Amino acid sequence: MENIDGVKRKQKPFLGQKAPTGYVPGLGRGATGFTTRSDIGPARDISDPTDDRHAAPGERTVGDQLRKQLLEDSDEEDLNDTNFDEFNGYMNINLFRGSAYDKDDKEADEIYESIDSKMDERRKIYREKKEQEMLQKYRDERPKIQEQFSDLKRELKGVSHDEWINIPEVGDGRNRKQRGFGRYDKETAIPDSIINMQRNMTQITNSIDKNVQGGTTTTLGGELDMERLGKARNQIMDVKLKQVSDSVSGQTVVDPTGYLTDMQSMLPSYNGDIQDVRKARLLLKSVRETNPKQPQAWIGSARLEEVVGRLAEARVLIMQGTDKCPKSEDVWLEASRLAPADQAKKIFAAAVAEIPNSVRIWCAAANLEKEKKAKRRVYQRALENVPNAVRLWKAAVELEEIDDAKELLTRAVECCPSSAELWLALAKLETYDNARKVLNKARATIPTDKSVWITAAKLEEANGKSERCAIVIKRALEALRANAVELTRDEWIKEAEKAEKSGAPATAQSIINAIIAEGIEKEDRKHIWMTDADECIANQSIHCARAIYAFALEDFKNKKSIWLRAAFLEKQYGTKESYDNMLERAVKACPREEKLWLMGAKSKWQQGDIRSARGILEQAFESNQQSEEIWLAAVKLESENNELLRARQILARARTSASSPRVMMKSAKLEWCLGELKNAIKLSDEGLAKYPKFDKLWMMKGTIFLQMKDANSARKAFAKGIENCKDSKPLWILLADLEESEGNQVKARSVLERARLKNPASPELWKRAIELEKRVSGNEIADRLLSRAGAMQECAASGSLWAEAIECASRPARKTKSIDALKKCEHDPQVLLAVARMFWSERRINKAREWFKKCTKIDPDFGDGWAFRRRFEDAHGTEAQLQEVTSACAKAEPKHGERWCKISKDINNWRLKTTDILPLVADRCPITF
Structure with a gap:
């Protein structure tokens, strides 16, 4: 093989060879295999016609045939709406046209629908919650203008009439040139049309027809004479009334004497579209003619005419309705409403002649009468015609005196024996013995009514027989169940609350005791009972809640949480005796619960019974010998009552038998309060030798050295304490305050910087550093430091820093800063206090008082x-x-607060109570920022 340069190279051994079995190209790089056309064959079947779209024009035979076939198929498609099915689509092009929709398909669709609905239900709560959060966020970021100024609008109610009158008019803010003074002055003549209009408005011409009153004509011209105009109006009205009353038929639908009075009760003229009135009138006329026996058609027609101010036509129409529908109560009542008072009686007379059994018509006729005697006569006639109407009997009884009412009720229960209200009303008027007989008859007559049984229990309680209430309620439950009347626990609890509010606490407690355990599993009893008690307390049903707690304590005798709830209930709503009795029972049932012992001792101490308080604590020692709280409570009791020797002895015993950091601190503090500074330092050293990580002992030791004017020893104590308690922020602050008091501002700043490095998310350290910079460097550096503190994610929601930001902001920016602070820390007492002070500085007294109350309510411990x-x-x-x-x-007995702790923890004020500390702290509070 040759390359480009013609040099022969050795061929690779694997080139041109067959791949091993199972080899997949690229598998080592994450591939899972490739599929090519060579693996799956050609794209069409061999029997398919060839694609000759690119063949010569004379050779396109198969393609033309296919195209022709497609055109024919498209022409055959019927895309009409009648050929479309919502489920199957178009019938001729449906993919599953040949298959039938059987049960399996239906079952599959139902399964898919159930899954979809279930998934949607699972996401529904989250989706709705997300939508609510986004909506609330949008409304918080973009409040409406009316919401932004709602507080300003509410303050307008305090503006007096004189202040409102004296509000100056809005002036023109433009300068003199813009307003057109000087050389820009212009004058424009008044048009003649305005002068003519003014002339015409000052003339009024009013005339009377010549055929009336001898043809006299009255003309008022020139200036408007209101007296003459009023006389002319009365004269015209008198003529019209006489014309109506002197008609040929001798009858009239107008009362001449009471016409003006009746006009005052009419609705104002209709101001809508007259075309709508005409359409409605035609429609109602068509209904009346089509179905004249339809009462609503006549009533609607009459009310339409009344709305448009045609009262006479309305009366005529409704009287025609009474002729067409004589058995309709609504038509007769509408006719009496539209008619004058004297004619309404005649209408009612005709109505009772047509419908003598109508209770509504009889009651309306009685209400039309003004004298009690006439009303009584109407009800008597009504009861003769409808003796079984409870409403008529009740209305008639209300008009009678006690003796006559009793006789009338006796007759009423005979005519209406199934009415529990009549039986109870009769029992209320009878004596105790007769009332019991009446209620017994009522129970026999109406065995399924629970109100009769509850009234019987109230009767026993009202006559000093409260012990019989439980028996009556128990028999009531048995009788109601025997008559297949089942009431839920919640319904019975509601009845108990009603009984308590009606002044029958024994009946209420009897109901609670009878049904409180019904239908509840044993493991759910405590939770459900506590929930019921909380709901009763929220509804101010204290006796019901007390009964629930008493029943629960019988079942859970050693549950300290229930005893605490019951004790707090008696403390808030009960008497001192009931509170003490509850605590005595509680400590016997739960002798290991130290909080119950302390509550009992404190109650006796507040009542001034020191001997009883001391006795309770001695009993508490026997059950809780190692309890730190009981030892310290005994020390406080003795020291507050000037038994200092006994307090020292108790502390000495506590240090040997129940030693703890707080015991050592209280021992040193007592010596400090008594002026024995050396003994206090000695005891603090003993405590630090045992508990070096307890920062309050280091703080106390350093503060004692400061009182002894030994700054170096105090500095060493604070520094040593920081070495052992690096997370103690008060120690860092005390050391920084010491350096600042010694004139070492730079060292104080460095101490606070080191403290923030050790505790980066500490709002207290940041605030103290900001206050230091305000005193030393000025507001500019303090503002920068405040911006750095607010920018930190850990301190972004600190109420103390937001309050400092409000205080440091300029007067126009305080409101915006307050809104931002409330968004971040809505329930922080320091932010609420800063907002209240802002309103106070703006002299908005009512607003400031409201926010001060919010602050103390949301955190009563904030001094x-x-x-x-x-x-x-x-x-x-x-x-x-x-x-x-x-x-x-x-x-509330507050314990926290920067200004509060400076006074309350001052060693010279250790004997002062809350009422003594409050004015001292208030005197040091600045009025404005």
């Missing part, structure tokens, strides 16, 4: 919110509002 709210109410509120804030704060 800064309470302090700012008190400062606000002190400046703009009343004494009652100020007292409300103080009492609510004392109930």
Whole structure:
């Protein structure tokens, strides 16, 4: 083999040889094999006609035949709509024209449809949720203009009449040249057409027909005389009324004396398209003529004429309807509505003659009467004709006095024995013994009505026999089941809530006890019962919730979660005695639950019973000797009541028998509070030797050194604490504050930078650094640092940083910044507080009060919110509002907040209570940003 240069090369040994068995080209590079025409043969069958499209013109015989055949087939196709089937398509070109649609095909289609529907159902929830999220996002990003200014519109209700009147008119903002002053002044003459129009408007001519009143003519010209115009109008109206009343037939559909009064009750003239009225009138006329016995046709015609202001025609039409449809209640009622008051009585008289058993007509006729005696007479006649109408009996009883009503109800239950309302009304008017007899008769007459049994239980409770309520309710369930009446648990719970709201708590609790366990599996009882109790509490049905908890505690005697729920219910809605009794039962059932012991001791302490509180804690020690919370609660009880020696002894025992970091910290803090600084440092050293990772001991030790004016020792303590607790942000902040107080701002900045490197996602460190730059370098560097903190993904949702951003923003930009903050941190108390302060600075008092309330409601433990709210109410509120804030704060007992902790954790204020700390913090809260 020669190459291009003519040099012979040795041929490769594999060229021209047969490939090995199973060889697939390119398999090593990921190929799976190739298929060529040589593998599958030619593209058409041997018997197929050859393609002679490119043959000579004289040789295209087969191609011409094929083309001709195709043209003939296309002509034979019938593409008419009658030849098209929605399922099979066109009949002559259907792919499966020769096959029949059998059961297998139908079954396959049903299977595919079920699969498609199931897949669509599985994706439906996700798809709807995604659509809702996208819609909400779109509405949040593009709010309507009316939503943006809704708060401003609501504030307009506070604008007084004088303020509204004194709003200045909008002036022309253009300059003098643009307004046309100076050399641009122009004057334009008034056109003659405007002058003539003004002249014509000042003249009014009103005349009366010469054939009326002797042919007098009244003309008002020149200036408009309203007095003379009114007299002329009354004169014309009087003439028209007399013409109508003096007609040849002697009858009229117009009441001359009450015409003007009746006109006031008419609807205003029709302002729509008159062509539509004509079409409707023709249509209704056709219906009346086609089917004159159709009541709705006459009613519709009359109402159409009434709408367009033709009241007389409406009355005529509806009276014709009463002639054509004398047995229709609706026609008679419509006729009485359109007729004047005196004629309506005649219409009702004719109606009851035609339909004496119509309850609606009798009630309408009675309502037409103004005197009670006349109404009573109508109902008596009605009951003579329809003695089994419950509605008539109830209306008649309401008009009678107690004694007469009792007699009437006695007759009513005889005529309508299946009406439970009449039986219950009669029982309500009777004495206790007679009421029991009445209810017994009612139960025998109506054995399937539950209201009779519940009323019987209420009767027993109202007469001081609450123990019989459970018996009555139990018999009620048995009787109803015997009569095949099955009510669900939810229906019975609703009845119990109704009974409680009607003032029958014992009946409500009896119902709960009887049905609460019906139809529930044992493993689902606790969850379902707690859910039912929560729903009852939400509906303010406290007795029902209390009964559910009592029943649950009988079944789950040692469940501490149920005891806690029941205790909190009594604390919020019960009395002090019921709360204490509940806690006594709880600690007996769950002696290991320290929270129940602490709640009981705190309750006694708040009531001023120190001895009982001490006794509860002593009992708690016996059951929980190693409980840190109980030891510290005992120390707090003694220290708050000036039993300092007992507090020291308890702490000494706790350090030996139940030593913990918090016990060591409380021991050192007690010595610190008493002024024994050396003992406090000694105890803190002992605690740090055991628990070097407890940062609060390092913080306490350093702060004590600062109180002793030993800055170097404090610095060493903070530095040592940072070595052991690198994640403790308060230690870094304390060290930075120390350096700043010593005048080392650069070192303080470096401390905070190192702290942020160790804790990059700490909003507290970023905020402290921003505050440092504001004090040292100014707002420009602080704004840059704030932008860096907000740009970090970890701190983008920090409420403290957003609140700082609102405070640092300029006055016009605060609202936009507040909206952005609320989008990121909608429920953050610091953001809500910043928004409230913004409204306060803008003197929007009502808005600021609303946002202060939101802040304290969403996080009652945030002390800064309470302090700012008190400062606000002190400046703009009343004494009652100020007292409300103080009492609510004392109930919440807040523990957190930057400004709050500076005062509450000051060692000089360790004896102060919440009500004492609140005004101190409020006095240090700035009014504006």
